[in-house]
Amino acid sequence: MFAPGHLGELTRIVPFDMVDAALTETGAVQQRMRKIPARVVVYLLLAAALFEDCGYLAVWRKLTAGLEAIPVARITGTALWGARARLGVRPMRALFDLLRGPATAIRTVGARFKGLLTVAIDGTYLDVPDSPPHRARLGKSTNQYATSGYPQICLTALVACGTRAVLDAAFGSRSSGETVYGKRLMRSLHDGMIVLLDRGFSGNTFLAAVAATEAAFLARVSAARRPPVLARFDDGSHLSRFGGIEVRIIECEITITTSQGRRTGLYRLATNLLDHHRYPASDLVSLYHERWEVEMCQPQCTHICGLAA
Known part of the structure; x- marks a missing residue:
């Protein structure tokens, strides 16, 4: 009792x-x-x-x-x-x-990739009460057909993939976009981490900001984006450049099976882990699957907004 x-x-x-x-x-x-x-x-x-x-x-x-x-x-x-x-x-x-404590304290089995703490950044949009103060500060999203029923905030979170622990979060008006709030999370990135990113966070400026923290990144980039091939490696990846940073590009086909059937798509991944012997392409492709852990954690992040908003 x-x-x-x-x-x-x-x-x-x-x-x-x-x-x-x-x-x-x-x-x-x-x-x-x-x-x-x-x-x-x-x-x-x-x-x-x-x-x-x-x-x-x-x-x-x-x-x-x-x-x-x-x-x-x-x-x-x-x-x-x-x-x-x-x-x-x-x-x-x-x-x-x-x-939340220090990220360095996470010791869960499977939380690290070759010694690097595996984390992910992702964003989502959340409805907030339709009150006059919220409408005045956040507004409502509109398109050619209608106006949304509720004001919304954009929430961006940094999550440890192995434990789903929320290491940091930032949110505000959706008019700013997830990359704006994502840059606030740079304060929690450091050497010894690898951060998994979706296409929305794969711009040159954002990736350069991640690299400046000395954290590694593994980001999905658009299949339509064709960066230059500077050198080829025997694991199938190749060296390229995004703005001022060197990256390795990994191309792979991933098949997704759902109740509606199977779908195969081309994934193009970019990383600043340039050592293809220590970090082979096949291992990095398998690692990228961990990014979905952050999406499974979004309901938990909703509670954070409820407490801090």
């Missing part, structure tokens, strides 16, 4: 002292006693990510349902929303930084 006021596994994973450290670091500790202290608001938001179909008041009732022997202040939904607004964004960002 857990003690009164304990939130079970939630307070084991996110202990009180960690929450208090995030509040202290960001100057968010309440200055006077309130019915809903800042620490309680943090746990309310964490629980809201678990009960995503519930409003704040319903989540509050779930959190306090087991406290029948302890007097609990009567709280309204408006009071909870006000407490959320007072807390602000910074404490949740600080708590995320404490929880």
Whole structure:
């Protein structure tokens, strides 16, 4: 049994002292006693990510349902929303930084490729409530046929493929695009990593930014893009150049089998791992499959936005 006021596994994973450290670091500790202290608001938001179909008041009732022997202040939904607004964004960002920990600590079997931590970057679009502040800041996407029903944000995340741990995330108006937010994730890339990228992140400028962090990359590029062949290697790859960086190009056919049948397509991959003996093309093609781990992690990233937005 857990003690009164304990939130079970939630307070084991996110202990009180960690929450208090995030509040202290960001100057968010309440200055006077309130019915809903800042620490309680943090746990309310964490629980809201678990009960995503519930409003704040319903989540509050779930959190306090087991406290029948302890007097609990009567709280309204408006009071909870006000407490959320007072807390602000910074404490949740600080708590995320404490929880994610250093990427170098990941030791899970299969999390590394030839000693390199395998990570991936991907982006997605998420609906947010159709409120006047959201409409004013985010707007709504339109085309020649209609306007979207809800404002949207663009979320870009850096995920460790072996564990699906979210190492970093950035989001904002979808008008900026995923590569803009992707560049913010450069702060979390470093030597000893290999980052897997889809075609949307394969532009020369973005790849140069990744290379500048000293991380390796393996990116899918458009099959219509035909970079120059500077040298050929015996593993079937060839040396080329994207702007100011040298890359190896790997071409392969991949067959995808679904309930609708089989489809074979040409994949062209680019990497700044130039040693074809240490990193043969066949191994890199197999590695690229790990990129789909980040797509499986997108529902988890949705919770991050719910906490920090």
